[in-house]
Amino acid sequence: MAEKVLMKGNEAIAEAAIRCGCRHYFGYPITPQTEIAAYMAKRMPKIGGTFLQAESEVAAINMVIGAASAGVRVMTSSSSPGISLKSEGLSYMAGCDLPALVVNVQRGGPGLGGIQPSQSDYFQATRGGGHGDYHMIVLAPASVQEMASLTAKAFDLADKYRMTSMILADGTMGQMMEPVELSEGEVKPIEKPWAASGTQMAREHNIINSLSLVPEELEKLNFARYEKYKAVVENETMYEEYMMDDADICVVAFGIAARVSKNAVLAAREAGIRAGMIRPITLWPFPAAPVKAAAAHCKSFISVELNMGQMIEDVRLASECARPAYLCNRVGGMIPSPEQVLEKIKEINGGVQ
Amino acid sequence: MKTNRILIAGFGGQGVLFAGKFLAYKGLCEGRQLSWLPSYGPEMRGGTANCSVILSDEPIGSPIITTPDTLIAMNLPSLDKYEAATVPGGQIYVDSTLIGRKVARGDVSVFYIPATQMASDAGLTTLANMIIVGKVIRESGVCAWEGIEDALKKVVSARHQDLLGANLKALEMGYNFEG
Known part of the structure; x- marks a missing residue:
């Protein structure tokens, strides 16, 4: 058993992500989740990872698309107004079937709203947020321990189903400290034969794209995606x-x-x-x-x-x-x-x- | 089964969050369930700051304290705001250097500690918070006195370990304060 330590919920997410192999973080600061970015800024350079503060939320989510396309574990985090900015990217990621973790530590809205805790992005998270028919796997931690354990779960589910996972927390969960036991993070390498990670001149090019101009084909893609969602509903409800x-x-x-x-x-x-x-x-x-x-x-x-x-x-x-x-x-x-x-x-x- | 709900409130910069963290780490060392919830946002820079610490022998539901059984008031606005919320039979600790008035309620135990003055006299200007915490440990039983140094080592960051002694001294001053 690992030792119990005291951590803020935001820090627990960041540490858990690192322990399960996430080496790429792209984000833009916003209260009440800035500790995630701060933690990543401190740790990533020491472990050969990438922390990058983008010029905006829109840029950050598109960097996530790039890293996810290359097959690496990648995440971003924000709070409500920032997630709205990222929503176009979330739709593109669904259209490309890209696995990644997106964290939303919610604050009161609409608009810029306030910085205190809220759960008013439930519709946005569970119905997709961006345009088109799609879902994300949405996990709702209720303790700092779950901030950590559900982060690991979110990465595993994202890779398993080639979907975006979202941690939907709130300002309280992000800011509070509780004892947390971090697992040693056994990283199971997951084969991603679909990734644009170099052909080594040994296979055809993998193309990752959400554009599909032939209606018959786009319909097929949507039907197939919803077959996958059916499996998630059957197997992953918690x-x-x-x-x-x-x-x-x-x-x-x-x-x-x-x-x-x-x-x-x-x-x-x-x-x-x-x-x-x-x-x-x-x-x-x-x-x-x-x-x-x-x-x-x-x-x-x-x-x-x-x-x-x-x-x-x-x-x-x-x-x-x-x-x-x-x-x-x-x-x-x-x-x-x-x-x-x-x-x-x-x-x-x-x-x- | 014992649950302690401790609310610490004061100005930003008085070490309200730090004092709460110390109690949280003490709880952790004692193997108790605990939660620590700060106020966050612009008020942390000079306005009012508070933090809720719950130490319990059973799993903790809500980490939010609406009715503290132990209130530490480090400035007047905090006492004005939380005096009425304290549970009957609870305890209120007042920094009497900064708070001129007395607690009006008769159904709580009140401890007046001139902590800011004591800290200043002892050359520990920023440690009024820990002086009061020392008194709280003596009077409330929220945690044991034994092992305070272990908890302090965890809460004082690695590059500030030189401040361990000062914190320990402040805790002792509060613990030994008669009044």
Whole structure:
């Protein structure tokens, strides 16, 4: 077992990325994720890696496209407004089927918004963000330990499916420190026969491109990509259930909202209310099966979010609206308190009796 | 099962985050669960800064402290802001050099420590934070006194190890302060 160390969530992401073989980082600073870039700037030159502060987010994501095309592990990180700038690149990466890690440590929006924590980029992350039909694998850590472990997972999934993985965190997760145990990072070399890494005069050229002017062919590419997505949905969905066995009320929350909600669920149990929680760890694919199963024995759902109600749509879709879903939220950089979530649980518990 | 919710608040530059980090590392050394959450952003440069440290024997849910059981107030705005939020029966530590008023509540234990003056007199001008932490360790039981040096070694960065002695002295001054 490795020693437990104290790290900020942002630093844990950076160190975990290095340990699983990422040697290329391109970014542009923005609060509240700048520690990722700072950590990379310090470490990459010492281990033969590349840290490059680009002239803009747009430049950074296009550098990621270049490195990913060459078959190396590469990442970028930003916060909400910066991810909007990168979204064109994310669409191109989907069109090129390129694996990479993109980290979004969210802050309040829209526009420049504020710098305090938020989850208001849920739609942008889970629906693609850029144009065209595509998905990214979206992982939502709820502890500094998961900031590290899901970073490693994100790289593995990206390489396995030739997709972009996104870590969707928030300012709290990025800034807080908790004990973290970093794995020694066994890097399994992954064959990338599709990469533009030099033919050695021994094979045909690999062409990495998202332009496809023949509709019949572009249609085929889209269908094939969605077959791949189907496999991701079947094999890679991750979630945690907390006190769900006999739950009457199912709280659904991810990231910092899940941490807050856990306190509220515990307090509700102490007050004699059978509350439980489903915490999606992958936001795409969304854990639809456990939510649907919960609809069979729960009277209602409460979606706790740091936005105006985005994930609640996935809760309703997954449960096929079999039970009412209520929103408990704060926005703009504010975070719901355990007391607010408990109040909502009590209110709904009273209402349905 | 014991959980300590410690809120440290003051001006940027008073070492609020550092004091919290020290307590977090002490918790780590003692094998406890912990979280450390800073305020971040422009207020860190001269405005108010605060940090939430939770030390617990069980997994920690929310890292955000709305109702501290231990409040360290290093300036007046912080005391004004958090006095009412402190749980009944909790403890409030006041830097009485910088805060002229008394705590109005009667249902909490209050400790007045002229930490900024003490630090200045001892030539440890930036270590009022650690003087108060020393007193907190003595009075609150959030962590043990034994092993403070191990925790200090972890929190004082490698190139500042020469400041270990000063930090240790500040902690001892607070620990031995009667008042």
